[in-house]
Amino acid sequence: MPAIVHFEVRFNPDYRADAAKYLSETLAATRAWPGNLGIEALVDDADPCHFLVVETWATTQDHDDYAAWRQTPEGKSALHEVLAGPPSKQVYSETLPLDLQPSLD
Template sequence: MSMTVLLEVQLRADLPTETVEAAIRETLAQTADFPGNESLEVIVDDADATRVVVVERWASSADHDAYVAWRATPEGAAALGDVVAGPPVTRTFDRSIPLA
């Protein structure tokens, strides 16, 4: 069963936009290539451009768990860590309510 992850991140305001966006692109290119990732989107808060939400779709919770475990290794360390102002907030959703 597919799942959705919302990763809310506060970006550092003291860095050039190009630096921040390059780190996001590098990190998410790795995420996109990870087995089980179905899609990624970065949405930017209209009221605060340093606040973004990464919307991730994963084929399964197990795929996402494997990805999180990989990110905790030296090989999986992300460039995104250098451009965030604090710890991200992660919300996972693996159940939905049918509307019809």
């Protein structure tokens, strides 16, 4: 089962105009990482400084390896310098079956 990662960031308003540049530069390494199946950044309709980056990974281990690399000096990005606060991340790798038929008992 693929892993879906939600990475939420809120840009400092002073850097909002350059958000696409900062995200593109940072996420280029994410796209290139083995096991990354896709990535997109969504803008919150109610807050243009709030973004949800949605990443799809072949496996949770692929994402874990990538996340560990981001903690190294080689993997560190400058994104934290333009954010209004720390990012948050959620990883989803299990699905809940929704096609179950209700019991008629």
